[in-house]
Amino acid sequence: MEHRIEKIKKQLQSQSYKLTPQREATVLVLLEHEEDHLSAEDVYLLVKEKAPEIGLATVYRTLELLNELEVVDKINFGDGVSRYDLRKEGANHFHHHLVCMECGAVDEIQEDLLGDVESIVERDFQFKIKDHRLTFHGVCHRCQTEDTAAASETEETEYSSK
Amino acid sequence: MEHRIEKIKKQLQSQSYKLTPQREATVLVLLEHEEDHLSAEDVYLLVKEKAPEIGLATVYRTLELLNELEVVDKINFGDGVSRYDLRKEGANHFHHHLVCMECGAVDEIQEDLLGDVESIVERDFQFKIKDHRLTFHGVCHRCQTEDTAAASETEETEYSSK
């Protein structure tokens, strides 16, 4: 964990940015919640526990910066907020997502899967691919088994969808 | 063109919704701009030309309704606004997009391409896929040829997301 912060620090410094305490706290929160898909507001609240004096605008700016450095990916699942997802170590492509339409859970797929598709697209459309976003919407394995077992118990979603 | 409106009308009626003049004007605008990826605001301005008395809230509501009926797909390219994309006639899956990081153009891919990938995902993750979103970010064929022509014009290829 420690060396990942070091690495990010070097990335920042290579572009003459600094790893300020606020930025460090933000990165720490992201590392500790690698599995989740936090919104800027979520990150803000969590960082505040470590560094209560931080401002929301700083969190936005830090996330923006980390996005430019490709440390995090900004993603939108259509619920009105942007979420920030830490890129896996050594990953050269953005991972994919499975969004459950019933419980709201978001699972990740680390495997590439798109290699062939990308070759086809680059050839047929003469489009130089730099990045991709692939999200499947459907029913996760948890909800499938629940559904067959207990008919339809209203399940609260993970995200507070306004 | 006329029969597509008829079809949408029937879809509405089958769920006991009505094709009101405002809804009809909105659908018409969508049909006339099938190639584009309009935001709610864009649609509003265009519909106003046909039906000046329409309100923005009605446009939002109509688009929401059409989205539920799967007549349009709501999509977000990360620029802060939702865009509404008419589903091709007879299409049973949402089409894919190529977003150019240089000129901002958005091209569409109608071919499926994901059949194999979806089989793998459904099997390996026991995830029942209902819908998908696939977007490639990169450089479109137009910008590629421009780039090679005027190779050393601007070194800056940074993509300002806003």
Added chain:
DNA sequence: CTTTCGAATTATAATAATTACAATCAAATA
């Protein structure tokens, strides 16, 4: 060690997208 300078941060204000609200209107029904 002190001064200086520029980047970073803060609180707050502004903007932009979207949704909620309350009154009005229109078609459908009795």
Added chain:
DNA sequence: TATTTGATTGTAATTATTATAATTCGAAAG
């Protein structure tokens, strides 16, 4: 015709995000 129901309107409210201006911090120079 009177009543009910659903749709629309303009506006207000809410939410996410970005811009601003003043302040602080930290490294480099003296």
